[in-house]
Amino acid sequence: xxxxxxxxxxxxxxxxxxxxAKVDLPALPYDYKALEPIISSKTLEYHHDKHHAKYVAxxxxxxxxxxxLGDATLEEIMKQSYGSNIGLYxxxxxxxxxxFYWNCMKAKGGGKPTxxxxxxxxxxxxxxxxxxxxxxxxxxxxxAFGSGWAWLVLDSESGKLLVTKTIGAENPMNVNSNWIPILxxxxxxxxxxxxxxxxxxxxTHNFLEKLVNWDFVADNLETASAKRGVGSEL
Amino acid sequence: TExxxxxxxxxxxxxxxxxxTERIYRMSTGSKLIAKCALRAAANVNSSKLPKxxxxxxxxxxxxxPSGGKHTLPDLAYDYNALEPIISAETMETxxxxxxxxxxxxxxxxxxxxxxxVSAGDVSSIISLQGALKFNGGGHLNHTLFWENLAPxxxxxxxxxxxxxxxxxxxxxxxxxxxxxxxxxIAVQGSGWGWLGYNKKTGRIEVATCANQDxxxxxxxxIPLFxxxxxxxxxxxxxxxxxxxYVNKIFDVINxxxxxxxxxxxx
Numbered sequence: 332x333x334x335x336x337x338x339x340x341x342x343x344x345x346x347x348x349x350x351x352a353k354v355d356l357p358a359l360p361y362d363y364k365a366l367e368p369i370i371s372s373k374t375l376e377y378h379h380d381k382h383h384a385k386y387v388a389x390x391x392x393x394x395x396x397x398x399x400l401g402d403a404t405l406e407e408i409m410k411q412s413y414g415s416n417i418g419l420y421x422x423x424x425x426x427x428x429x430x431f432y433w434n435c436m437k438a439k440g441g442g443k444p445t446x447x448x449x450x451x452x453x454x455x456x457x458x459x460x461x462x463x464x465x466x467x468x469x470x471x472x473x474x475a476f477g478s479g480w481a482w483l484v485l486d487s488e489s490g491k492l493l494v495t496k497t498i499g500a501e502n503p504m505n506v507n508s509n510w511i512p513i514l515x516x517x518x519x520x521x522x523x524x525x526x527x528x529x530x531x532x533x534x535t536h537n538f539l540e541k542l543v544n545w546d547f548v549a550d551n552l553e554t555a556s557a558k559r560g561v562g563s564e565l
Numbered sequence: 566t567e568x569x570x571x572x573x574x575x576x577x578x579x580x581x582x583x584x585x586t587e588r589i590y591r592m593s594t595g596s597k598l599i600a601k602c603a604l605r606a607a608a609n610v611n612s613s614k615l616p617k618x619x620x621x622x623x624x625x626x627x628x629x630x631p632s633g634g635k636h637t638l639p640d641l642a643y644d645y646n647a648l649e650p651i652i653s654a655e656t657m658e659t660x661x662x663x664x665x666x667x668x669x670x671x672x673x674x675x676x677x678x679x680x681x682x683v684s685a686g687d688v689s690s691i692i693s694l695q696g697a698l699k700f701n702g703g704g705h706l707n708h709t710l711f712w713e714n715l716a717p718x719x720x721x722x723x724x725x726x727x728x729x730x731x732x733x734x735x736x737x738x739x740x741x742x743x744x745x746x747x748x749x750x751i752a753v754q755g756s757g758w759g760w761l762g763y764n765k766k767t768g769r770i771e772v773a774t775c776a777n778q779d780x781x782x783x784x785x786x787x788i789p790l791f792x793x794x795x796x797x798x799x800x801x802x803x804x805x806x807x808x809x810x811y812v813n814k815i816f817d818v819i820n821x822x823x824x825x826x827x828x829x830x831x832x
Binding site for chain 1: 755
């Protein structure tokens with residue numbers, strides 16, 4: 332009798348669990364040492380294992396208490412909580428932003444996306460030249476007052492790329508529903524302080540020169556274009 | 566030939582450009598009366614003998630005089646290592662000589678632009694400068710207050726006096742105030758500050774937080790008694806992500822004499 336009850340309880344608990352949305356902490360796509368000397372393994376360790384992990388844990392504990400989320404995806408949680416539940420949005424968006432950020436970097440990355448022709452073409456069309464894009468992105472990263480992010484987004488309305496910056500946890504897709512992020516750089520101080528202290532511009536410069544994973548950016552562009560039916564002319 | 570101005574000050578010989586610039590600066594900040602006369606002369610006289618830097622600096626000081634002249638990085642009342650082990654010398658040095666210094670530099674730049682905009686009656690530019698003024702002006706104000714409200718551990722104490730009385734009145738006791746202020750400060754999202762502030766209207770003290778470099782008094786009307794910087798640069802080298810430990814420990818290096826004085830001044 333007792334064992335049947337506990338089996339039923341466990342079964343119900345598991346089903347209950349499945350009904351909750353749950354955010355995962357993705358593993359880093361590379362070793363902690365992979366981005367040295369641009370970003371130290373110590374930074375990646377703290378950034379991923381402490382900061383990112385905490386955002387995930389806090390998001391999960393918050394959504395456990397929130398009814399009506401069902402098995403919403405992280406993006407749906409962000410959309411629902413934006414403007415209405417600051418605490419949940421800040422943590423959920425940071426979980427998303429960091430998972431995205433890790434993939435925006437790779438060892439021996441950076442430079443120009445010469446192999447990614449569609450992307451390079453759209454950068455030139457949108458900014459005039461790659462150098463102008465670099466200037467705008469760097470400026471966004473370096474002038475985000477306080478904690479924030481610099482973004483390259485596809486504007487699905489115009490079909491063009493643009494650079495934007497956000498403060499705190501804010502994600503451009505919640506600022507403007509036409510915006511789809513394709514690249515980001517974290518400029519919260521914890522992202523670079525151990526390695527660069529106050530020299531954020533050096534971190535930004537190195538990020539663009541040596542880390543950007545242009546394959547990931549190009550994939551994001553493909554997905555974004557397909558989703559919105561943008562880019563038949565691309 | 567040497568020419569001197571109405572105050573017998575030598576305008577046209579400059580042994581070293583930087584020395585002369587330094588003299589003008591000291592003069593202009595020392596006395597606004599002398600400044601206008603000498604500066605206008607230096608800025609306007611077209612002489613090949615007059616160093617270009619002199620004319621440029623003079624013009625800059627003339628134009629920056631309306632908004633108060635150039636701000637400078639204040640010295641600390643203690644060595645960089647004085648707050649160890651709570652805050653490391655490395656953090657203090659970087660925080661003071663790099664971060665705070667940058668706010669000062671950028672504030673001066675913003676003020677110069679403001680003066681030009683004001684002189685030109687360019688309202689659009691005046692408005693667009695507000696962000697930079699708030700950020701850099703706030704940064705300079707906040708950090709100046711911060712350095713002054715810190716002191717080596719055990720060098721000051723919260724003695725029986727008006728401050729302690731008010732803390733007990735408003736929070737119950739010191740520990741409760743510390744708990745409330747810590748909780749609010751730790752909870753700041755991203756970059757910002759936690760403050761204990763004096764409310765002139767009610768005569769009470771309150772805990773408040775501000776985002777980024779938003780200044781307390783200008784933003785809320787509360788008079789700052791002491792602040793805790795929770796931008797990550799304030800604690801990351803020493804505490805990494807563990808902001809709560811930093812906030813907890815910083816209470817050991819608060820300069821209670823300074824806080825007491827600020828309360829007295831505020832009243």
